[in-house]
Amino acid sequence: MTHSPLPRRRFLALGGVAAGAAIFAADPASATSAASNDRITLPGYAFTLGVASGDPTPDGVVLWTRLAPDPLAGDGLGGMPHRVVNVRWEVAEDERFRHVVRRGVHRATPDWAHSVHAEVHGLRPDRVYWYRFRVADQVSPVGRTRTAPRPGAALQSLTFAYASCQAYTDGYFTAYEHMAREDLDLVVHLGDYIYEGGGAGTIGRAHLPATETFSLTDYRIRYAQYKLDPALQAAHAAAPWVVAPDDHDVENNWAGDHSQPDTEPDQDPAVFRLRRAAAYQAYYENLPLRAASMPRGPEMQVYRRLRFGDLLQLDVLDTRRFRDQQLTDQSLRWDPKRQMLGAKQETWLLAGLGASTARWNVLGNQIFAMEADHTDGEPETFGMDTWDGYAAARQRLFDGVARRHVENFIIITGDAHRSVAADLKLDFSEPRSRTIGTEFLGTSISSGGNGTDMDALGVTWLAENPHMRFHNSQRGYQVCHLGRREMYTDYRVVPFVNAPNAPVSTRARVHVQSGRPGVAHVSA
Ligand SMILES: [Fe+2]
Structure with a gap:
């Protein structure tokens, strides 16, 4: 995403966040x-x-x-x-x-x-x-x-949808109209619920306010615009949601207390924290989060664990707030000191996975965990905002999963505006290495516009990354059906988002068998 320099007027508005911070740090009930x-x-x-x-x-x-x-x-x-x-x-x-x-x-x-x-x-x-x-x-x-089933209760099946990335300017939220008609126990939203940029797009869905969001007022207006969308409202009214923010809910590619490199005043981490406080507050105000996730200034408890009988443990991750900054030199991606989850969350996650008795252990994850070489032939190139830029942290997670014999380890992910189903390898450089789980990367609701079934990057990914078993680059959402012996994910796609009323279809059903990590087969 491109950014224009921050006009002075917007910078002054950030001062309003600082003043507001003193108020919303207090108990809201007594404020x-x-x-x-x-x-x-x-x-x-x-x-x-x-x-x-x-x-x-x-x-x-x-x-x-x-x-x-x-x-x-x-x-x-x-x-x-x-x-x-x-x-x-x-x-x-x-x-x-x-x-x-x-x-x-x-x-x-x-x-x-x-x-x-x-x-x-x-x-x-x-x-x-x-x-x-x-x-x-x-x-x-x-x-x-x-409501959820009792922990440990014998559950035959559970069906949930997940989604991410709904740039209002890029397309209609038609996918949500269809999601609202599915029979779902749960919806998981993995971030980019709003986009922070200004811009008008090309389909008559211009952002409000027209400029990039910095102040609490800006974010509140942006959320109101998104929440007015009737398809989004219908999907919320149809099932309970479990939500977690990603980067655009605050600002593109942020990491810890750092903005992406640009010319905005939030290059100063103190200013960025004020911006994040505003973004978090508006996120909380507009989503069904419990008081345990109520932000305190620039802090918010995003990572948490939900249980659904003996069938599902859902661990929702925070892959933004505790991570180190993105690298510019990919040769450093194996630096063991680099954190994605931070030590505390990583310990919490592995302890919870080790103790789980659920049939399926699902991570709600923002940025993809599979390795993705972007370049045909040599050399290999990787994105630095995903787990590829934090390869040592990923290895610790995967080693921990293997060592604890975590049963039926599944990662669901958004952010990339494309769909991939992949085997998660203990060593991605060795195709014969052990598969420890399966990742379902899910496409966007609207971000990126209409999309196509296959594009150049998809061809490269499938050629260079043998652990990837399915790819599609259209818009839509995913429906995961968990059973006792098998789970499958339906990739539900719409052929266009630049106009309303697109139909939905299932592009692929990707199966995983209990006790056998990795994609079992893909049916059309
Ligand atoms: Fe996105």
Whole structure:
């Protein structure tokens, strides 16, 4: 992505983040003391951004909405008055809410853009529920969600979709219309939920604000624009989501406390941290995350573990905040000191994988873990933003997986705007080396525009990287079906995104058998 120098006006706006940081570091529930009541009059329908649920456990989910009667208001606050507003929520066993089983009130504060993150407990495991919100005399759309099965409960099957990379300017979110019609237990989103750049694109979906996002106000307006998309709203309302940010949710290719090299003021790590605080806050405000993931300034707990009966352990990774900076010299990629996850997360991950009793152990990962030589013949060249730029850290992970005999190790990944299914090798330079798992790299929802079935890079990848078993470069999403003896991933693709109403089809079904790491076979 290209960047223009940061106009002074935008730089000054970053100062607003610093001032705001003092406020949102405080307990949000006590940060605003204004009285609240249910007789508030709002300037319009408050639930314009839809509803969502997330991070299911056996006894509950977190329910999300954000009040925004004027969602694109220039101050980023959605047209809401500057006061606390009580939002009522209810959960029912049926779509018509005849059997409401839980209800409560959430205090939506202006400090958090009147977002609601209501954590519901006391639900029954492994069943579908419906939820909705009320404020004043208004009722939200109805969402459908599902609790997780009890840990260890014998589970025959589970179906989840995953997606990433939804540049609004590049295409329509038609893939989400189709995803919303699938029968899913869960959706995993692996980042690039928004793109931070300005730009108008070529299909009439110009970014708001028109310039790159730096301040909290900028990010809030950008999220409101994305959340207004009806296809995205439909996919959120259809199933619980588990989300994690990648680079564009903050800024392209950021690493730790470092921006990508460019001419913006956030070359200063202190300024970048302010920008990340703004981006994280807006991310949290707009997604169904639990309080455990509520950002504290530039810190946010992204990595976490979810369990679904005895069938799935899902470890969501944070591959941005603890990594070392990208290399410019790829010969240093085996430097053992270079971190991708950071020591603490790496220890947490390997301990959790070692202790897992789940049939399938899935990592929700942002940037691909397979090796990908980009060049025909010699020499080999690798991207420095993926695990290839952190080869020693990858080796530690793969060695740890092998040593712990982690059963049915699967990585799902976004970021690359193309689909690849690959065997994960203990030694990628030796095709006969042991396969320790399988990676499903999933394409983008819209980023990159229409795409094609095969392109030049895809030809090179398949030729130079024998562990890659399938490739496609169209837009879409993936549906993973986990069974006891087999799992498969359906690569669901749309033929175009530059206009609405594209149909969906399954480009390939890629199978993995339990107890046999790697791709078993690909069926069309
Ligand atoms: Fe992306």
